[in-house]
Amino acid sequence: MPWAEALIASKSEELPSPQEGRVLSYVDALHEALALALGLDPNVIVLGQGVNDPKGMFGVTTGLHKNFGIERVFDTPLSEEGLFGVCTGAAMNGIRPVYLHNRPDFLLLAFNQIVSHASKFHYLDNGETSVPLVSWAAIGRGWGSGAQHSQAIQGLLLGVPGLKIVMPSTPYDAKGLMLAAIADNNPVLIFEHRWCMRNKGVVPEGIYEVPLGKGVYRQTGNDLTIVGTSHSIELATQAMGELSDSGITADVIDLRTLKPLDEDIIFESVRKTGKILIVDTGWEMGGVCAEIGCLVAEKCFSSLKAPVRRIGLPDIPTPAGYTLEQLLYPDVQRIAGVIKEMV
Amino acid sequence: MTIKYKYSGRGYSSRENQALSLDKELLVAFYRDMLRIRRIEEEIESRYHEDEMKSPIHLVMGHEAVSVGSCSALKKDDLIYCGHRTHGHYLAKGGSLKGMLSELYCRINGCAGSRGGSMHLLDKSVGMAGSSAIVAGAIPIATGAALSFQLKKQEQVVVAYLGDAATEEGACWEAVNFAALKKLPVIFFCENNFFSVCSSLEVRQPANVEIYKKAEGFGLPGVQIDGTQVLDVYEATQKAVARARKGEGPTFIEALTYRWRGHGGAGDDSASGYRDPEEVRHWEQFCPINGLYDYLVKKGLYNAAEKDLAEKEITAEIQEAFEFAISSPNPEEKDLYTHVYSP
Ligand SMILES: Cc1ncc(C[n+]2csc(CCOP(=O)(O)OP(=O)(O)O)c2C)c(N)n1
Numbered sequence: 001m002p003w004a005e006a007l008i009a010s011k012s013e014e015l016p017s018p019q020e021g022r023v024l025s026y027v028d029a030l031h032e033a034l035a036l037a038l039g040l041d042p043n044v045i046v047l048g049q050g051v052n053d054p055k056g057m058f059g060v061t062t063g064l065h066k067n068f069g070i071e072r073v074f075d076t077p078l079s080e081e082g083l084f085g086v087c088t089g090a091a092m093n094g095i096r097p098v099y100l101h102n103r104p105d106f107l108l109l110a111f112n113q114i115v116s117h118a119s120k121f122h123y124l125d126n127g128e129t130s131v132p133l134v135s136w137a138a139i140g141r142g143w144g145s146g147a148q149h150s151q152a153i154q155g156l157l158l159g160v161p162g163l164k165i166v167m168p169s170t171p172y173d174a175k176g177l178m179l180a181a182i183a184d185n186n187p188v189l190i191f192e193h194r195w196c197m198r199n200k201g202v203v204p205e206g207i208y209e210v211p212l213g214k215g216v217y218r219q220t221g222n223d224l225t226i227v228g229t230s231h232s233i234e235l236a237t238q239a240m241g242e243l244s245d246s247g248i249t250a251d252v253i254d255l256r257t258l259k260p261l262d263e264d265i266i267f268e269s270v271r272k273t274g275k276i277l278i279v280d281t282g283w284e285m286g287g288v289c290a291e292i293g294c295l296v297a298e299k300c301f302s303s304l305k306a307p308v309r310r311i312g313l314p315d316i317p318t319p320a321g322y323t324l325e326q327l328l329y330p331d332v333q334r335i336a337g338v339i340k341e342m343v
Numbered sequence: 344m345t346i347k348y349k350y351s352g353r354g355y356s357s358r359e360n361q362a363l364s365l366d367k368e369l370l371v372a373f374y375r376d377m378l379r380i381r382r383i384e385e386e387i388e389s390r391y392h393e394d395e396m397k398s399p400i401h402l403v404m405g406h407e408a409v410s411v412g413s414c415s416a417l418k419k420d421d422l423i424y425c426g427h428r429t430h431g432h433y434l435a436k437g438g439s440l441k442g443m444l445s446e447l448y449c450r451i452n453g454c455a456g457s458r459g460g461s462m463h464l465l466d467k468s469v470g471m472a473g474s475s476a477i478v479a480g481a482i483p484i485a486t487g488a489a490l491s492f493q494l495k496k497q498e499q500v501v502v503a504y505l506g507d508a509a510t511e512e513g514a515c516w517e518a519v520n521f522a523a524l525k526k527l528p529v530i531f532f533c534e535n536n537f538f539s540v541c542s543s544l545e546v547r548q549p550a551n552v553e554i555y556k557k558a559e560g561f562g563l564p565g566v567q568i569d570g571t572q573v574l575d576v577y578e579a580t581q582k583a584v585a586r587a588r589k590g591e592g593p594t595f596i597e598a599l600t601y602r603w604r605g606h607g608g609a610g611d612d613s614a615s616g617y618r619d620p621e622e623v624r625h626w627e628q629f630c631p632i633n634g635l636y637d638y639l640v641k642k643g644l645y646n647a648a649e650k651d652l653a654e655k656e657i658t659a660e661i662q663e664a665f666e667f668a669i670s671s672p673n674p675e676e677k678d679l680y681t682h683v684y685s686p
Contacts, residue, residue, distance in 0.1 A: 045494065071494065077524065082483045082517025089424075089487020092473065095494060112514070116477050117484060125465035126456030127682035129472070161683055185685035 017172055017202075017216070024203040026196060027059040029171035033178035034061065034098065036207055038068045041096060044182060046073045047083070048100030048136075057100050058138060058197065084110035084135065088118040088187075091133040096182055101137040104153045104191055110135075118187040119162030130185040134178070138192040139281055141231070141329065146320030152313075154191055154258055155280070155287025164188040164212055165259040167229035171201040173256055176210030184212060193231035193281060213260035217269075221249025223343045225269040227292060228279035229255050232311075236279045239335035248343050258288060266292065267300050274305035275342055279335065284312035309342055311335055344619035347545070348537040350629045351599065352569030355638040365574070367644050373415065373573045374639060377407040377632045379657050380431050383440065386661050387430075387447065391609040395669070396447040398460035403431035405571075405603035408631035409534050410435035412576025413502060413596075416584050422472040424485035425504035426462075428534075432504055433464040433471050440660065442466060444668035451674040458682075472501075478539075479505060479512035482531070486518040489529035489593075500528040500587040502580075508539030510554050511547055516561065519595065523563040526592035530583045531558065533597045534570060540606040541617035558595030570598030571631045601626035 024032070037044045046064060048057055052075045056062030065073035076083050080101070087097040101107055107114065118131050140150045154165055164186055168174040174192065181188040215227070218237055226236045233254045240250055251269040255262055270276050276296050280288040289310035296308055311330045319325055363370070384402050391400065403410065410431030414423065417436070425432045433443055439454060443464055446453030453459070454466040462476040472488060475481035485503035492499045509515050510533060522529050533554055537544045548554075555565030564586075568575045576598060583594035603623055605612030613620040639645035 043495075077517070077520055079514075079517035079521060081514045082486075082521060085480070085483025085514060085518065086487035086490055086521060089473070089484035089489075090491040090494070091487070092484070093422075093488045093491035095487075095491045112477060112480060113483065117475060117480055121465075121473060122685045123682050124455060124458050124463050125467070125473075126458055127685070128465070128467045130685035132685075164684075 017170070018204060019202065021202045021204060023200055024171055026171040026174055026199045026201070029175040029201075029203045030060045030178055031056075031062065031064075032203070033175040034064060035067065037096075037098070037179060037182045038064065038072060040207070043094055044072070044096045044098065045090070046098045046100065047076050047087070049076055049078060049102070051075060051100055057102065061100065080106050080109035081113055084113035085117065087133045087135070088113055088121070088131055091118075091131045091187075092121060092129045096132050096134075098134045098136060098182060101135065103140055103149050103151075104137040105148050105151045107135065107137055107153065107189075114157070114163070114187070114189070115160050119160050122186070123162060131187050132185045134181045134188050134190060136178075136190045136192065138194050138197060139230075140194050142325065144320040145318065147317040150318040152191065152281040155282040155290075157189065158259060158288060158291055162186065163259060164257065166190045166212060166257050168192065168256060169196050169230050169234050169254055171199055171203050173210050173254075175203055176208050177212070177256060179207060180209040180212050183209065188212070191230065195231050196234060210256065212257045213262055214257070215253050215255040215262035215265040217251060217265075218254050219250060219252040221251055222273060223248050223250055224275035224277060224339065225251045225253065225266070225273045226277045226279065226339070227253045227255055227266055229258060230281055232279035232281050235330070235332055236277075236335055238332045239339060242332060242336045243339060246340070248339060250339070261292075263295060263299075266296065270296055270300045271303045274303050276304075276308055277338060277342060278308070278310045279330075280310070280312040282312055283315060284310050285315050287312060306342060309338055311338060344621070346619055346622045346625050347543065348601070348622060350571070350601075350626060352571060352629070354572070354629060354634055358574065358638070359641070363642065369415070370635075370639060371645060373411055373577070374632065374635050374645065375653050376411045376415075376435060377573065377635065378653060379660075380407045380410065380434050381632055382654075382657050383434065383661055384430060386665065388604070388609040390665070397449055398447050399607055400430075400447070400461045400609075401428040401607050402604045402609070403428055405601045405626060405631070406431055406534060406536070408573040408576050409532070409570050409598050409600055412573040413532055413580040416577055416580035417470070417500070417502065420470060421500050421502070421584075422470045422485070422488050423502045423504065424473045424481040424488065426474060426478060426481060426506055426509060427476045428506070429462060429464045429474050433466065436471050437469040438464060438466050438471055440664040441667045444664050445671050448668045448671065449673065450668060450671035451678060452671050456678070457674050479509040479515045482509065482515050483518040486522050486527060486529055489522065489527035490525065492528055493525065498588055500530065500584050502530045502532050504532045504534060506539065507533060507535040507537065507544055507554060508547065509533070510557065519558060519561045519563065519593070522593040523561050526590060528587035528590070529593045530580065530587060531593060531595045532580070533595065534600055535597050536600050536602045538602065538606070538618070541615070543618070553597070555595055555597035558597075563593045563595055565595040565597065567597045567599065570600030571629045571634065573631060573635055603627065
């Protein structure tokens with residue numbers, strides 16, 4: 001197990017999110033994670049439409065094929081279901097594929113393999129076979145992404161046993177969660193957000209992991225709990241910034257992974273604040289907001305001082321036009337408004 | 344009604360004056376293995392009404408030559424993947440009869456720990472690496488297994504069994520395209536029995552485009568063989584295996600065969616009207632097992648006394664295995680929760 005050995009050798013562990021040190025772009029952090037993984041373990045492969053393009057996939061894969069060879073870093077036919085199945089079969093036989101997609105929308109073609117195959121085999125064959133694969137896609141927003149290039153589909157997959165779902169927000173997490181996902185022996189879906197990918201942040205060199213299934217406090221406070229992931233938690237943090245003069249304080253929790261869900265950190269905070277606002281890039285109905293809201297109502301009812309609130313997307317498709325799009329997406333002002341209402 | 348799908352092969356007549364290319368031991372093993380599968384299926388069928396095997400079954404009577412001929416051309420560490428019709432392939436690949444029957448009886452010591460049932464007789468120890476009850480679902484996965492062998496420079500090959508209806512799914516051709524592109528060591532083995540449940544081939548695929556010809560269009564060799572003839576199956580598979588092991592890539596084999604029973608469950612359901620019961624009688628004349636028996640007797644390689652002995656041994660094995668399965672323990676509640684995620 002080269003992974004395990006290398007990780008132990010490097011004493012990889014979760015560092016406290018550093019405030020100082022080398023600053024890297026989100027994209028470069030991901031690139032570094034892939035390069036490290038490819039260097040560490042000959043069984044890691046990186047594939048996807050255009051990963052060998054001159055600019056790589058969003059820059060995340062640029063030049064990797066030159067260093068690690070086109071047997072291990074390769075472009076794929078446009079066969080999302082087929083190739084997801086190929087990754088599953090390869091993973092069942094010792095390979096650790098990282099299959100990249102431009103958009104989660106394209107993964108909808110692969111649902112059969114994701115839902116009915118990759119996440120089922122370990123259970124189906126009574127634990128004999130593992131499926132250590134990573135599938136990565138970046139959620140789009142804006143400039144006409146529209147109904148078919150902006151979908152944040154994490155909510156559709158939340159109820160699938162055997163899957164893990166990761167949604168980073170910072171460059172540090174993007175790298176650490178990618179490394180953890182590749183090292184994990186289960187199918188892991190990573191949903192980035194294109195807007196988070198513009199961020200820069202402190203990213204240590206070398207190997208470290210951000211554990212799957214553990215959320216982190218981005219801020220602490222007393223008036224309410226705000227939970228979410230990815231671009232949503234970024235917006236919520238900005239909303240708290242807007243409210244800095246108001247005296248409102250909140251626990252802002254970046255869950256980082258939706259599945260496994262860090263229930264403990266949510267309940268710990270809600271028991272303290274008595275109020276929760278859930279933010280998500282996906283639809284409110286039946287999704288992440290709905291699930292966490294229900295969990296809190298079920299398990300923290302006696303601590304709640306106000307109704308659960310959620311800010312996700314309304315039950316409508318994404319329009320492509322600029323004005324309609326602005327009206328669809330929750331922005332910092334709207335989130336700040338809800339926070340004020342709640343306090 | 345009329346007989347729509349006639350047997351089009353030449354049986355063993357084409358081999359009558361030919362010198363034997365295989366030794367007696369192997370030929371007798373072919374016979375015995377096919378007979379064993381037939382008798383096992385008959386016993387399952389005769390007990391199915393007791394409703395103790397609470398598992399949807401898809402019997403393989405009529406298909407025995409496909410399983411035995413192809414698996415005999417494989418080594419133990421070669422892998423097979425298949426669809427819902429698993430019994431013959433599992434047994435021919437060396438699967439445990441006790442493990443299989445315990446699985447059908449939903450016992451904890453079933454080959455998949457009672458998680459798979461008849462459609463998922465998974466057993467890594469004999470290379471029964473995966474099956475899918477979603478038509479065509481396992482084809483890309485088998486292709487991924489072949490990719491893993493190629494990447495790790497291992498000599499193993501993979502067989503993906505599929506029905507004629509599986510060639511109506513996009514994922515099948517996505518996998519075939521990818522396998523041809525990468526020259527993967529995989530054999531796509533289509534068992535064309537002319538039916539998908541009650542829908543005949545003529546309402547599903549245009550006439551006059553044979554399935555193996557479609558495969559050829561993807562740039563890999565396609566062959567059509569007589570699926571009732573174990574020697575034809577063996578030779579075709581051997582050739583495909585040799586090609587795959589040499590790194591020359593995949594082969595698509597289409598074996599014409601016939602399912603003697605209904606799509607699922609016990610008994611023949613032709614009387615319901617989707618096919619002429621006479622068509623079944625017609626194909627029964629080309630029994631893969633009796634055909635080989637007559638041939639072996641003619642060649643002086645086998646006789647009635649040896650057959651009787653084989654029948655006795657097989658009956659004893661089957662009775663013991665049924666007793667074993669029926670007296671095996673049921674799973675407990677704790678068994679429900681294990682192996683959702685891999686450690
Ligand atoms: C994707 C999908 N569609 C439909 C079914 C229902 N179904 C189960 S088996 C079967 C027939 C498949 O026929 P074929 O692939 O030719 O195999 P055979 O049963 O003849 O061995 C069908 C339609 C399914 N399991 N999966």
